[in-house]
Amino acid sequence: MTKPQIWVATFLVIFIFLFILQKVTKKEEHPPQMPTSVLTDQTTGDNLTGAELFSNFTCTSCHGTDYKGTKKGPSLIGLGEYYSRKELIAYLRNPDSFMNSKRLKQYREQFPGIIMPSYSNKDVKDLGKIADFLLGL
Numbered sequence: 001m002t003k004p005q006i007w008v009a010t011f012l013v014i015f016i017f018l019f020i021l022q023k024v025t026k027k028e029e030h031p032p033q034m035p036t037s038v039l040t041d042q043t044t045g046d047n048l049t050g051a052e053l054f055s056n057f058t059c060t061s062c063h064g065t066d067y068k069g070t071k072k073g074p075s076l077i078g079l080g081e082y083y084s085r086k087e088l089i090a091y092l093r094n095p096d097s098f099m100n101s102k103r104l105k106q107y108r109e110q111f112p113g114i115i116m117p118s119y120s121n122k123d124v125k126d127l128g129k130i131a132d133f134l135l136g137l
């Protein structure tokens with residue numbers, strides 16, 4: 001082989017080596033199913049308390065981190081006066097079905113343009129935990 005041929009051959013070998021190295025390391029970069037398991041743990045919380053679910057479901061953004069209400073939603077202290085546990089879960093799943101109550105109608109005027117979302121897509125067990133938590137406030 002002439003000198004230039006040796007150079008070309010050497011570069012070719014280095015190139016192939018790097019190419020294989022890149023393929024091998026790329027495969028190792030994927031950790032098995034990490035993000036999905038973390039996500040599901042946060043949304044359907046088997047081991048989360050009612051208070052933790054309350055903030056995970058972003059209820060705090062309207063009702064406040066102290067549950068005393070904000071400009072976007074009323075205080076949730078003392079709900080036991082108005083709801084049983086069952087009724088409170090039913091309310092969270094379908095707030096509209098309770099709108100014939102005078103108190104809730106007044107909230108519509110007090111918080112114009114803001115409507116309590118329906119949480120019928122959430123696990124009833126989680127809503128039960130939130131209801132227990134709220135009734136204890």
Ligand code: HEC
Nearest residue numbers: 057058059062072073074107108111114115116117119130
């Ligand atoms: C977008 C703001 C917003 C979010 C988020 C929100 N709420 Fe509400 N909530 C309201 C408003 C406003 C009302 C008053 C009723 C109405 O206008 O629909 C209300 C009413 C309520 C009531 C009835 C209070 C009463 O005195 O009868 C309960 C209970 C309640 N929310 C719990 C929750 C829980 C639990 C969550 C989270 C799972 C939550 N809310 C998320 C805005 C919000």
